[in-house]
Structure formats: structure tokens, C-alpha cells
Amino acid sequence: MNVTQIKLKNFRNYREAVIDFVPGVQVFVGKNAQGKTNLLEAIFFAVLSKSFRTSVDEEMIGWETEESRLTVLFQNRIAGHNLQFLLKKGEKRENLLNGQPVKKRDVIGYLNAVLFSPEDLLLVKGAPTGRRKFLDLEISQTQPAYYRTLLKYQRALFQRNVLLKQIQEGQAKRAVLDLWDEQISPLAEQLVRERQRNIGRLTEIAGRIHEKITAGRESFSANYCIYAAAGRETVSDYPTWYKEELKKSREKDIRRGTTEFGPHKDDIIFLINSRDGKSFASQGQQRTAVLSLKLAEIELMHEIIGEYPILLLDDVMSELDEKRRLNLIEEINGKVQTFITGTERIQGLGELKPTYYWIDSGAVFTEDGSLDQ
Numbered sequence: 001m002n003v004t005q006i007k008l009k010n011f012r013n014y015r016e017a018v019i020d021f022v023p024g025v026q027v028f029v030g031k032n033a034q035g036k037t038n039l040l041e042a043i044f045f046a047v048l049s050k051s052f053r054t055s056v057d058e059e060m061i062g063w064e065t066e067e068s069r070l071t072v073l074f075q076n077r078i079a080g081h082n083l084q085f086l087l088k089k090g091e092k093r094e095n096l097l098n099g100q101p102v103k104k105r106d107v108i109g110y111l112n113a114v115l116f117s118p119e120d121l122l123l124v125k126g127a128p129t130g131r132r133k134f135l136d137l138e139i140s141q142t143q144p145a146y147y148r149t150l151l152k153y154q155r156a157l158f159q160r161n162v163l164l165k166q167i168q169e170g171q172a173k174r175a176v177l178d179l180w181d182e183q184i185s186p187l188a189e190q191l192v193r194e195r196q197r198n199i200g201r202l203t204e205i206a207g208r209i210h211e212k213i214t215a216g217r218e219s220f221s222a223n224y225c226i227y228a229a230a231g232r233e234t235v236s237d238y239p240t241w242y243k244e245e246l247k248k249s250r251e252k253d254i255r256r257g258t259t260e261f262g263p264h265k266d267d268i269i270f271l272i273n274s275r276d277g278k279s280f281a282s283q284g285q286q287r288t289a290v291l292s293l294k295l296a297e298i299e300l301m302h303e304i305i306g307e308y309p310i311l312l313l314d315d316v317m318s319e320l321d322e323k324r325r326l327n328l329i330e331e332i333n334g335k336v337q338t339f340i341t342g343t344e345r346i347q348g349l350g351e352l353k354p355t356y357y358w359i360d361s362g363a364v365f366t367e368d369g370s371l372d373q
């Protein structure tokens with residue numbers, strides 16, 4: 001799939017901009033704080049119908065303006081699409097898919113993207129939240145049903161936690177929890193099942209790529225770990241196990257006002273040469289692992305939806321050494337529309353024939369020097 005054009009009106013530091021894209025590699029070059037990442041944010045908005053940097057829509061509305069309009073035109077295997085978002089201060093936002101009003105969650109699944117930003121370099125060693133988000137984002141994009149389940153689970157969890165606090169304060173009866181646990185269990189099970197299946201397939205591909213990058217010197221795999229009282233474990237009969245855990249921790253949950261067990265606490269352990277990467281991986285090994293995972297994500301999406309997603313690389317090219325850069329280029333060449341940001345021209349992209357865009361205080365200049373607005 002390809003993004004063909006974006007139009008920005010009062011989006012972040014862009015007053016008005018129309019930028020056309022070609023299928024290959026586009027590079028946004030500019031000094032710091034000029035608006036490079038803002039462009040990736042705008043493109044990615046069409047993937048999840050939300051920013052990858054903030055959950056507050058208003059932050060994206062241009063300062064001293066009241067509303068922001070963002071249009072993303074793209075072509076997928078099936079047809080051309082036009083997604084439009086109207087963000088208004090203090091009002092509900094509007095989403096239009098090919099001119100028709102749609103709900104936020106119904107936008108997902110049309111445009112697929114793999115995003116690789118510097119924070120991802122912490123994927124192996126950082127907090128579990130990052131790993132859960134990574135996996136949720138990957139699955140949600142290709143399986144909108146998963147995304148809907150995830151939203152339902154999050155809502156149910158939130159309400160269960162409200163109820164726990166009410167019980168704690170004597171405003172609700174313990175018995176009501178039984179109803180909630182009945183409702184939340186199948187949702188949790190569906191999430192865990194899909195996550196296990198996807199991480200399995202993803203690391204199968206990532207393992208092959210990692211082995212290739214390291215010329216067979218290193219292996220890479222991952223385990224999905226269910227958070228449990230006895231540590232992280234794999235569970236054979238999840239629904240029974242989960243309901244029992246909820247029951248066992250009920251008094252504790254009421255005391256604390258939060259739910260101790262569930263997919264919101266699970267984690268993924270990345271194994272490099274069969275050892276837990278969290279404790280043992282060197283910086284280089286982590287980088288190779290993350291690069292392998294991102295490239296695997298591209299392949300897995302291709303496998304599931306039958307076409308390549310787009311790739312967004314925010315300031316990561318400079319973080320990769322020449323060898324890893326070459327591996328990356330080899331994987332995307334001629335297949336994946338890619339958007340790269342950086343503070344200077346990127347070395348070694350020659351054969352990809354990139355199109356350069358210069359970004360300066362919310363204005364975009366193309367190769368021939370014209371202002372692209």
C-alpha cells in the first residue's frame with residue numbers, strides 16, 4: 001500500500017501544507033523541532049485514528065487556532081481511500097472515510113504501518129508496557145476484531161476497578177464482582193490467545209532475520225508470559241486459571257482498588273541465544289533484535305493482509321550502523337513505501353532513489369526548491 005498525499009491545516013506547526021508522495025522512499029530532512037516527526041504523526045494518525053505521541057487530540061491543533069484538519073490519501077490492494085480528521089477544541093472530533101462519517105474505531109485496518117522510533121530501541125530491556133503495546137498495535141492493525149476486543153477489555157477492566165473501589169468504600173456488594181469476572185474472562189482469554197499466536201509467528205520470522213543479520217552467530221526467539229502470583233508462566237487452561245486467580249486475589253484487589261491479574265499485566269520475554277535479553281543483551285544485540293522484529297512485523301502483515309504495510313522510521317537511521325542499515329534496505333527495497341526522518345541526508349540509500357523533502361519551521365521544500373504547498 002502507498003500513501004499518495006497528506007493535507008494539513010493547523011496541524012501542529014503546519015498552517016497549511018499539501019504533500020504528494022511516491023511509492024518508494026521519502027526522506028524528511030531538517031534541523032531539530034522543525035516538524036519532521038509531526039509529518040510521521042500525521043500519516044500514522046490514519047492507521048489507528050490516533051497519535052503515536054499523545055492521547056490528547058487537542059495537543060495537535062495548531063496553537064492559537066480552533067481546529068485542525070488532517071487528510072490522508074492512500075491506495076491499498078483494494079482501492080484508493082481518503083481519510084479525513086477534523087479536530088476541534090473542546091468538541092468531539094469528526095472522522096470521515098471516503099467522505100462518510102465513521103467512528104474512530106472503524107478507521108482501523110485500512111492503512112497499515114510499521115513504526116520504528118528511538119523508543120523502540122528499549123523494547124527488549126524497557127518496561128513491559130512497551131512490549132504489550134508493540135504487540136497490541138501489530139495485531140490490532142491486521143485484525144480489527146482484536147482491537148475491538150482490546151477496547152472492550154480495557155473498558156471492562158476500568159469498570160471492574162471502579163467497582164472494586166466502591167466495594168472498598170461499602171457502596172457496592174462483593175457479589176456484583178461475579179458478574180464482572182464472568183464478562184471479563186472470555187475477553188482476557190481472546191487477547192491472550194491472539195497474542196500468543198502472533199508472537200509465535202512474529203518471532204519465527206524475526207528469528208530467521210536475526211540469524212541472517214548476525215551471519216548465524218545468534219539466535220532470537222520470544223515467549224509470551226502470563227503474569228501470575230508465582231511469577232510469569234504459561235497456562236494450559238486459561239479461562240479456568242484466570243477465574244481462579246481473580247477469585248484468589250479478590251480481597252487484595254478490593255483493598256488496592258485495582259485488578260492484579262490479566263493481559264494488562266502480561267509480558268514478553270525476548271531471548272537472545274536462549275537467554276533473557278532483558279538481563280543479558282548488549283546494546284548491539286538489542287538493536288539487531290528490534291530491527292529483526294520490525295522487519296518481521298512487515299513480513300507478517302504481508303502474510304496476513306496480502307500486501308506490504310508502509311514503514312515509518314523516525315530518527316532511527318542514525319542509530320543503526322552500516323551493516324544493519326544495509327540489512328534494512330535489502331528488506332524494504334522495491335517493496336515497502338518508507339518514510340524516514342533525519343537531520344541530514346542519509347548515507348547509503350543510493351539504490352533506493354529516495355525523494356528528499358526539506359522541512360523548515362512547518363514548511364516543506366522539495367528537491368527542486370519549490371515550496372510544496
Ligand SMILES: Nc1ncnc2c1ncn2[C@@H]1O[C@H](COP(=O)(O)OP(=O)(O)O)[C@@H](O)[C@H]1O
Nearest residue numbers: 012013032033034035036037038059061062063
Ligand atoms: N500544537 C502545536 N501547534 C504549533 N506548533 C506545535 C504544536 N505542537 C508542536 N509544535 C511544534 O512542532 C515542533 C516539533 O515538531 P517535530 O516534528 O517533533 O520536530 P522534529 O523535526 O524534531 O521531528 C516544535 O517546534 C513544536 O513547538
Ligand SMILES: [Mg+2]
Nearest residue numbers: 036037315341
Ligand atoms: Mg523528531
